[in-house]
Amino acid sequence: MTSVPLRRPRRPRARRGSGRTDKVGYALVAPAMVLTTVFFFVPMVLSLYWSFNDYNGLQPPQWVGAANYTDLARDPSFRHAVKNTVVFTLVTMIIGPALGLGSALLLNRNIPVRGFFRSVFFLPVTLSLVVVGTLWKTVLAENGLFNHGLALLGISGRAWLDDPSTSLAAVSLASIWQGFGFETVIFLAALQTISQDLYEAARMDGAGRFQSFLAVTLPSLRPTMFFVYVVGVIGAFQAFDQMYVMTSGGPLESTTTVVFYLVQRFQAFDLGHASAAAYLLVVVLAVVSAVQLRLSKRLS
Amino acid sequence: MNRLLRRPAPGTSSTTGRRATGTFVILCAASLVLLLPVVWTVSTSLKPSSDVFAPGLGLIPRHPTLDAYRGVFGTVPFARYLLNSLIVTGAIVVLNVVLCSCAAYAFAKLRFPGRSLMFGLLLTTLMIPMQVNLIPLYRMMVWIHVRVPVLGADTLSGIIAPSAVQVFGIFLMRQFFASIPDALIEAARLDGASELAILRRVILPISRPGLATLTIFTLLQAWNDFLWPLIVSGSDASRTLPVGLALLSSKNTVNWPETMAGSVVTALPMVLVFVVLQRQFIEGLTAGTGKDL
Numbered sequence: 001m002t003s004v005p006l007r008r009p010r011r012p013r014a015r016r017g018s019g020r021t022d023k024v025g026y027a028l029v030a031p032a033m034v035l036t037t038v039f040f041f042v043p044m045v046l047s048l049y050w051s052f053n054d055y056n057g058l059q060p061p062q063w064v065g066a067a068n069y070t071d072l073a074r075d076p077s078f079r080h081a082v083k084n085t086v087v088f089t090l091v092t093m094i095i096g097p098a099l100g101l102g103s104a105l106l107l108n109r110n111i112p113v114r115g116f117f118r119s120v121f122f123l124p125v126t127l128s129l130v131v132v133g134t135l136w137k138t139v140l141a142e143n144g145l146f147n148h149g150l151a152l153l154g155i156s157g158r159a160w161l162d163d164p165s166t167s168l169a170a171v172s173l174a175s176i177w178q179g180f181g182f183e184t185v186i187f188l189a190a191l192q193t194i195s196q197d198l199y200e201a202a203r204m205d206g207a208g209r210f211q212s213f214l215a216v217t218l219p220s221l222r223p224t225m226f227f228v229y230v231v232g233v234i235g236a237f238q239a240f241d242q243m244y245v246m247t248s249g250g251p252l253e254s255t256t257t258v259v260f261y262l263v264q265r266f267q268a269f270d271l272g273h274a275s276a277a278a279y280l281l282v283v284v285l286a287v288v289s290a291v292q293l294r295l296s297k298r299l300s
Numbered sequence: 301m302n303r304l305l306r307r308p309a310p311g312t313s314s315t316t317g318r319r320a321t322g323t324f325v326i327l328c329a330a331s332l333v334l335l336l337p338v339v340w341t342v343s344t345s346l347k348p349s350s351d352v353f354a355p356g357l358g359l360i361p362r363h364p365t366l367d368a369y370r371g372v373f374g375t376v377p378f379a380r381y382l383l384n385s386l387i388v389t390g391a392i393v394v395l396n397v398v399l400c401s402c403a404a405y406a407f408a409k410l411r412f413p414g415r416s417l418m419f420g421l422l423l424t425t426l427m428i429p430m431q432v433n434l435i436p437l438y439r440m441m442v443w444i445h446v447r448v449p450v451l452g453a454d455t456l457s458g459i460i461a462p463s464a465v466q467v468f469g470i471f472l473m474r475q476f477f478a479s480i481p482d483a484l485i486e487a488a489r490l491d492g493a494s495e496l497a498i499l500r501r502v503i504l505p506i507s508r509p510g511l512a513t514l515t516i517f518t519l520l521q522a523w524n525d526f527l528w529p530l531i532v533s534g535s536d537a538s539r540t541l542p543v544g545l546a547l548l549s550s551k552n553t554v555n556w557p558e559t560m561a562g563s564v565v566t567a568l569p570m571v572l573v574f575v576v577l578q579r580q581f582i583e584g585l586t587a588g589t590g591k592d593l
Contacts, residue, residue, distance in 0.1 A: 024495040025412035032403035032465045033418060039462040040425050043436035050435070057439065103330070111324045119578055120331040123338070125585065126574045128524030130542040131567045134549045135341050138556055145340045148357050177334070186586050238429050241526045245546050259431050259527075266435050266531075278432040289427040 051275035068276035078277065080253045081261040084168060088257065089236035091172045097228050099176065100183025107184065108191045118188065121181040129178060133245030136174035137161060164254035167247050171255050175242055183228050190224040191217070230292045234285055345369070345560035352556045368557035376558070377536050378565055381544035385523060388459050388540055392522040393515055395464040400514060404473030405499045409485055422467045430528070437462055438531050454534040463522060469514050476510035477503060516577065516584030523570055541566040
């Protein structure tokens with residue numbers, strides 16, 4: 001941009017309709033827009049189209065209407081995957097945030113080496129789910145650390161991941177171990193923004209520790225809890241990595257999630273059903289996001 | 301975050317010494333339980349494979365050896381996976397920092413027709429799970445690879461391209477840039493600076509915390525990403541560490557030390573970054589959870 005006449009010192013260029021800035025603006029957003037269009041919007045439309053087709057990736061797609069979706073509704077494997085995903089989400093979203101809040105409350109007290117503890121809780125968050133899955137697969141194996149520990153207590157363990165009645169719980173345990181440090185840190189940050197005056201006022205009113213927790217702490221944490229749950233539920237619905245590594249979706253489909261099912265259909269060249277499953281996931285997560293939007297407007 | 305930690309924590313004034321001791325003991329026990337699997341992993345990676353099933357917890361290797369590490373770097377191409385991971389992560393971080401900053405600056409500080417519409421379109425992608433694009437993206441990459449063999453499926457470019465611009469990064473940087481006073485930019489414009497020069501010399505230098513957040517966020521995500529690299533990489537030439545580790549761990553049910561050594565190699569770089577940059581790391585990953593709630 002070259003020199004600007006001294007007569008108009010205020011906001012000389014960057015206003016609407018200034019051709020020069022328009023061009024710069026478009027040039028700056030162009031890479032992001034082009035890449036997002038090519039690698040997000042175009043695939044999204046293709047995927048939607050394929051979800052209404054019988055398509056194996058080799059022959060041209062054949063329009064079948066909503067048949068893929070109705071097939072999914074009847075497919076016991078898919079229903080299993082939905083059930084597993086819901087159970088996994090419930091288990092991890094009840095225990096994870098509870099552990100996170102508990103740890104945050106403990107870390108919020110005046111204790112030595114608080115920063116160190118916080119780092120220990122947060123460390124697993126930095127690990128990839130593949131590492132976490134590999135690690136816990138070994139820990140929970142028949143000769144693994146977990147059963148060694150149980151043996152010390154006189155309890156005989158088993159191969160937790162090979163038993164359909166315990167496999168999903170075992171995968172959930174690994175996921176909670178990896179994730180709750182994130183929730184701890186978020187809750188801790190939120191706890192430290194609660195005004196001391198509120199606690200003071202509660203004490204004046206004769207509230208005990210537990211009462212002021214109910215009357216001050218919990219209500220103040222509401223927006224944070226909301227955030228933790230929305231992020232957590234969206235993440236849990238997309239669970240795949242830890243199942244892939246720890247159990248390959250088994251035994252007997254006991255840890256097959258929706259995304260796992262989708263990938264299996266894809267690898268079986270059944271792109272129509274895979275796309276339909278993906279779009280069902282989109283709908284569910286869109287509903288979660290919409291509820292989030294609605295509620296967060298009401299909260300603020 | 302450190303600033304917050306140094307401040308006396310609210311609600312603690314009545315905490316007696318005994319309470320604090322109790323809390324400290326509980327936290328020590330919890331840390332121990334949390335860290336046990338990690339310690340065991342590292343320890344197992346240092347054992348000869350014959351020692352794995354020895355009785356006892358085995359938290360300390362009796363005959364420490366680096367055999368397992370020699371194994372993963374020798375018979376299993378972990379050096380290649382490591383190199384691939386470094387290239388992929390490096391490229392994704394640089395691309396995101398540059399492209400997200402550019403777009404975010406335009407969205408935050410420039411006015412041009414269609415700006416809100418484009419930004420709105422980008423934001424919708426935040427609500428849509430990536431898995432929905434998995435199959436078309438894969439087919440696209442195969443299509444590209446057939447025509448240009450050095451690009452697309454089973455090459456590093458195929459892993460990098462879909463992550464080159466992450467909309468969350470644009471969103472994050474736009475929030476950051478929006479808080480910078482317009483007067484600064486006006487002054488630079490009066491001095492005759494071009495928009496690109498303003499971005500480079502005025503905006504970016506005072507946006508270091510935002511850039512650090514973006515970098516760490518992208519770094520962790522790119523390094524640990526699994527599903528897309530798994531789908532798009534068909535051979536060791538393009539496998540990243542998580543994909544290589546998953547493969548090793550599925551093939552290798554007996555040689556635990558090697559699997560654990562692979563885990564340590566995959567995890568260590570991010571753990572080191574975390575140890576060195578703890579404050580930025582925690583702030584980076586909890587970005588977007590503060591003010592706007």
